[in-house]
């Protein structure tokens with residue numbers, strides 16, 4: 001990542017200080033930055049000058065749409081700040097920091113005891129994956145994303161094998177909590193995602 005985490009958190013929190021939104025809306029952030037958002041039929045988003053083109057429901061889930069707009073707004077913010085604005089890891093980090101304000105999210109994470117379902121209710125415009133990524137950035141939690149019974153991505157360094165827990169969630173189709181581990185089904189028609197979170201030890 002070409003920009004420092006502290007710089008990225010700093011510009012995210014100055015946006016939040018000005019906007020003071022709960023829950024965060026990526027379109028309000030874009031508008032605040034003087035960007036114009038226009039829907040298009042493609043499945044990804046793109047920024048050109050001050051215009052963000054983005055997909056819309058039902059083709060794209062609401063949370064993904066917010067995530068894509070926040071990502072492009074993040075590029076614009078870094079550009080305005082004179083930072084390395086094309087850096088993709090920085091844009092991904094800043095999009096998460098914009099959608100999930102650090103102080104508020106840290107407080108919610110502790111109060112909700114790392115419960116993904118509760119955090120999704122508190123932050124309805126953020127995707128489940130964005131929420132767990134933010135958890136692992138702001139605590140020593142680890143998260144695993146399993147799609148259709150296969151590990152797709154891991155965030156954090158824990159070496160637990162959570163495959164059995166994922167199988168149980170796929171069978172009972174309900175969240176399972178076990179000690180410091182929690183696993184949640186995120187199903188969308190035939191697409192069966194399970195997200196496992198291990199709390200900070």
Ligand SMILES: [Zn+2]
Pocket residue numbers: 071075088091
């Ligand atoms: Zn990008």
